[in-house]
Amino acid sequence: MIQVNALGDACPIPVVKTKNAIKELGGSGVVETLVDNEIAVQNLTKMADQKGYDVKSEKLGEGRFKVVMTVDGGTPADSPEEKTACFAPAPGRGTLVAVSSSQMGEGSEELGRTLLKGFLYALTQLDELPQTLLFYNGGAAMTCEGSPALEDIKSLEAQGVEVLTCGTCLNFYGLTDKLRVGEVTNMYTIAEKLAGAGHIIKP
Amino acid sequence: MREKLPALIITFAATTQALAAEDFCQREGLPGRLIPVPREITAGCGLAWKAPPQEETRLPARLTEAGIQWSQARVIPV
Amino acid sequence: MIYLDNAATTLQKPAQVISAVTEAMGSMGNASRGAHEGALEASRAVYRARAKLADFFGCPRADHVVFTCNATEALNIAINGLVPPGGCAVTTDWEHNSVLRPLYRLEAKRGVKLRFLPQDGFPAHADVVVCTHASNVTGDVRDLEEMGKIAHDAGALFIVDAAQTAGSIPIDMEKMGIDVLCFTGHKGLMGPQGTGGVCVRSGVEIAPWKVGGSGTDSFNPFQPSPMPTRLEAGTLNGHGIAGLSAAVDFIQQTGIEAIHAKEDGLARRFYERIKGIEGVKIYGDFSPPLRAPIVSLNIGDYDSASLSDELSQRYGICTRPGAHCAPRMHRALGAEGQGVVRFSFSYFNTEEEADAAAHAVAELAAE
Numbered sequence: 001m002i003q004v005n006a007l008g009d010a011c012p013i014p015v016v017k018t019k020n021a022i023k024e025l026g027g028s029g030v031v032e033t034l035v036d037n038e039i040a041v042q043n044l045t046k047m048a049d050q051k052g053y054d055v056k057s058e059k060l061g062e063g064r065f066k067v068v069m070t071v072d073g074g075t076p077a078d079s080p081e082e083k084t085a086c087f088a089p090a091p092g093r094g095t096l097v098a099v100s101s102s103q104m105g106e107g108s109e110e111l112g113r114t115l116l117k118g119f120l121y122a123l124t125q126l127d128e129l130p131q132t133l134l135f136y137n138g139g140a141a142m143t144c145e146g147s148p149a150l151e152d153i154k155s156l157e158a159q160g161v162e163v164l165t166c167g168t169c170l171n172f173y174g175l176t177d178k179l180r181v182g183e184v185t186n187m188y189t190i191a192e193k194l195a196g197a198g199h200i201i202k203p
Numbered sequence: 204m205r206e207k208l209p210a211l212i213i214t215f216a217a218t219t220q221a222l223a224a225e226d227f228c229q230r231e232g233l234p235g236r237l238i239p240v241p242r243e244i245t246a247g248c249g250l251a252w253k254a255p256p257q258e259e260t261r262l263p264a265r266l267t268e269a270g271i272q273w274s275q276a277r278v279i280p281v
Numbered sequence: 282m283i284y285l286d287n288a289a290t291t292l293q294k295p296a297q298v299i300s301a302v303t304e305a306m307g308s309m310g311n312a313s314r315g316a317h318e319g320a321l322e323a324s325r326a327v328y329r330a331r332a333k334l335a336d337f338f339g340c341p342r343a344d345h346v347v348f349t350c351n352a353t354e355a356l357n358i359a360i361n362g363l364v365p366p367g368g369c370a371v372t373t374d375w376e377h378n379s380v381l382r383p384l385y386r387l388e389a390k391r392g393v394k395l396r397f398l399p400q401d402g403f404p405a406h407a408d409v410v411v412c413t414h415a416s417n418v419t420g421d422v423r424d425l426e427e428m429g430k431i432a433h434d435a436g437a438l439f440i441v442d443a444a445q446t447a448g449s450i451p452i453d454m455e456k457m458g459i460d461v462l463c464f465t466g467h468k469g470l471m472g473p474q475g476t477g478g479v480c481v482r483s484g485v486e487i488a489p490w491k492v493g494g495s496g497t498d499s500f501n502p503f504q505p506s507p508m509p510t511r512l513e514a515g516t517l518n519g520h521g522i523a524g525l526s527a528a529v530d531f532i533q534q535t536g537i538e539a540i541h542a543k544e545d546g547l548a549r550r551f552y553e554r555i556k557g558i559e560g561v562k563i564y565g566d567f568s569p570p571l572r573a574p575i576v577s578l579n580i581g582d583y584d585s586a587s588l589s590d591e592l593s594q595r596y597g598i599c600t601r602p603g604a605h606c607a608p609r610m611h612r613a614l615g616a617e618g619q620g621v622v623r624f625s626f627s628y629f630n631t632e633e634e635a636d637a638a639a640h641a642v643a644e645l646a647a648e
Contacts, residue, residue, distance in 0.1 A: 002277040004274070005275070217508065217509070218497060222324055223344065226328065237316055249316065249497050
């Protein structure tokens with residue numbers, strides 16, 4: 001395993017450093033990169049996806065993320081003409097996903113639950129991740145203990161997606177102690193986020 | 204020549220950071236010493252910190268906590 | 282000999298500074314050039330000096346202390362590395378040529394706009410504000426905290442020339458809002474000549490002014506970007522830095538407040554004894570509590586060079602006549618042709634020496 005320290009580095013340095021480390025691996029192995037911003041996590045994840053490396057990211061603390069790539073020896077070497085893209089979402093105008101229920105769509109409740117779980121997983125596979133996930137009313141259960149989508153939401157958060165859950169809703173459903181991912185928010189922030197979003201997706 | 208054994212090698216972008224690491228490790232009683240960077244590794248600075256391989260997770264984490272900017276950490280035979 | 286030219290260089294150095302240099306000359310390899318014991322010992326000594334100076338000046342990071350051979354080199358690095366072509370630099374009439382000449386050159390060659398405070402007024406935007414902590418002619422001290430606020434309000438970086446104050450008046454980069462501090466080692470710090478440096482606040486990126494050997498990253502065609510290597514091409518003055526390091530130890534042990542109190546006490550004692558003498562014109566403002574230990578004067582319209590020579594020949598008192606590399610200050614004082622005679626005090630001067638100098642001035646003024 002090679003550990004790469006890219007704390008304090010702006011894009012594209014974390015990607016360049018990680019690529020260099022992968023080259024130094026000279027075959028299969030693991031490269032673990034420490035970064036301090038969410039954009040770097042997204043860029044590294046994108047790079048790994050393009051290369052077909054297995055990639056996991058984890059939020060270690062405030063301004064501290066770890067991106068772990070598993071490289072198997074069969075992947076092709078770096079092509080020289082390829083550019084390192086810097087992806088920086090425009091602040092405040094990104095996509096917001098508003099989850100207002102524990103189900104997706106109307107009709108069968110059982111189907112609705114399965115659909116929502118599938119939707120949240122599918123979000124992790126998008127080329128461009130949303131900027132914010134907002135959970136309220138029945139949706140608040142999705143960020144709490146027992147949620148079937150907890151791992152996917154955690155992975156989105158680790159890649160820099162802001163995860164917010166309505167505090168009043170947690171309180172109403174008796175889930176205040178059960179929140180397992182993201183931050184608690186209030187109606188002012190919810191209104192601000194909805195008003196400021198570029199696109200709103202409501203599953 | 205002597206046989207190569209696995210060791211944790213931590214590299215740095217600047218000599219000053221390598222010296223800050225030495226200073227920190229000596230004060231904190233953490234193991235290791237400064238060596239010239241092995242040829243297998245490319246690094247900005249000519250000095251690297253060499254420590255026992257079992258320090259692979261603890262040592263980089265301690266350096267990070269102390270605000271010392273290391274570049275790469277890996278276990279290789281040296 | 283009574284040495285009162287400490288604003289040019291301090292002649293008496295603490296004993297430990299001299300022994301640190303001697304010792305280093307027998308043991309030191311090239312810092313940052315290898316991992317054998319000689320090189321490592323040099324690297325460690327240089328690193329310790331960085332850490333001490335960072336602590337001494339309130340610079341948050343030891344690797345942001347860059348060594349230079351004097352304040353002039355430090356100021357050239359800061360000014361040339363931070364003012365963009367066509368940019369705007371603000372400065373004052375108090376400045377030494379080490380600030381003025383780099384700025385004038387940028388004005389002539391790079392279309393940089395210069396503004397002098399207070400007469401030109403402060404522009405709405407500036408790239409840098411450069412000012413001296415204390416005038417090397419009058420010893421008057423600038424309020425850096427206030428100047429730093431003005432600079433930052435205009436979006437400018439604040440560069441301070443501490444040539445006359447480092448080691449003699451406390452400096453705290455963080456508290457005073459200093460982005461780049463330029464100092465010399467051989468004046469108030471009482472270290473060897475050929476030492477000095479730039480302390481840089483983290484986040485401030487100075488483009489390298491000189492490039493070359495770094496001992497690291499040798500296949501990179503450009504100067505490596507990490508600090509301090511970025512700004513330190515070429516072998517450092519390791520022997521001098523060892524002495525500077527010992528000098529900082531001496532100042533920390535003695536206490537900079539105690540040092541300043543003694544120097545300031547001597548300068549004011551001298552001032553009190555000459556201020557009433559007829560024909561003696563003293564420059565500078567002695568009312569503020571904080572001053573650099575400098576007293577500059579003229580007797581009538583007598584040429585400053587002749588007066589300084591008389592002091593040296595008849596009394597063995599070393600002073601500095603002329604323009605002190607500060608043309609705009611001299612113009613402002615109206616002393617352009619005559620120059621002034623500068624008496625500057627150090628921690629190692631005595632009250633007897635200050636009194637002897639006052640006595641000499643009185644005798645010469647009477648003639």
